[in-house]
Amino acid sequence: MKGFSCSGQVILISGGSQGLGESFAKRFVQGENSGSSDDTNNKVIIVSRSESKLQKACERIGVDGISLEQYVQGKDQNKNGNENGACLVYHSCDISSYTSVEAMFALLRKSELIPTQVYMCAGGSIPKLFVDLTPEELQNGITMNYTTAVNLSHVSLKHNVPHLLFFSSEVAFFPFIGYSQYAPLKQSIRSLVSVLRQEHSDKRITCVYPGNFQSEGYDLENMTKPSITKEIEGPSHPVTAAECRDKIISSINWGLDEITTDSIGWILMACDQGFNKHNTKQFMFIFSWIIGAILNITVVPIYMLICKFQIYQWKKNKNT
């Protein structure tokens, strides 16, 4: 089991200007909910497209952030550590652009901030029926959810980053109506992770499949989400981003690298069988295989009939 520590690390978080990414940054800088205040002494770099959002995130996290450019120039870098030596750096970068990610890593190398852990939290969904999506929204789903992860993981591996953390979703196990702009890309992340684990067995590669959790992105997606989509995902009750984060960190501490954040996610992952599943990286893995096999021949066929009827009823009511 490759080790994991929440202290003395250099941690880069894409999507760190809000939601889950910001919540990870708060934990790694402040030691929030960690049970020990010395659980930091980390250098945390939060990355997103909007500098103003990043600066606001630093305020919410509660320490003076410093831009990567300033850090490179050596300004105030000592003053910006808080009492336990943690340091929060922010960098505005559209990681859907490969050259921007390369330029960012050049700055990181210059400032001796090549990460020991990279959290790829950037992502988001616009739940709508497929034909209702605009061409821009279709492209946005690909760039925001897949291209960002491809670029950041590729450059990170070229810089020999020892631990990559990808963020997929429960919909990767069960894509359903309303998530056409999102689910295929979260499945693609899962596929990429399987290949990278074979090509880089010396690295730790974690894949998280969160269920619903409260965030700015979650609030936004609910504005366009069809009612049938909300109905189907009902069993995944939204927890807070901090609760989701703490579940993820405790799973990583346990040595797990296939991580879900609620019980329905565990069931969906258990039912997802086949190849590349035979490492012991998911919670209660032998039990999950047995449960998954039984559910696949008993409950799942019945559930899928119920789901089909739900969709039929929704379409009928929609057209009346």
Ligand SMILES: NC(=O)C1=CN([C@@H]2O[C@H](COP(=O)(O)OP(=O)(O)OC[C@H]3O[C@@H](n4cnc5c(N)ncnc54)[C@H](OP(=O)(O)O)[C@@H]3O)[C@@H](O)[C@H]2O)C=CC1
């Ligand atoms: N919330 C939920 O219920 C669930 C979320 N997830 C996944 O978890 C992850 C975090 O979710 P959540 O906290 O809700 O996300 P949010 O939508 O709240 O935040 C997304 C973050 O990604 C950043 N971002 C988006 N595009 C880019 C880009 N091209 N380059 C750099 N940064 C970018 C945004 O900042 P900016 O706009 O400044 O670029 C923002 O900080 C996502 O991958 C999401 O798909 C999975 C399951 C459930």
Ligand SMILES: CCCCCCCCCCCCCCCC(=O)[C@@H](N)CO
């Ligand atoms: C044994 C059979 C039982 C089947 C029950 C099926 C229940 C499905 C729950 C799916 C939840 C999906 C959450 C998606 C979160 C997400 O990624 C979005 N919030 C986008 O951000």
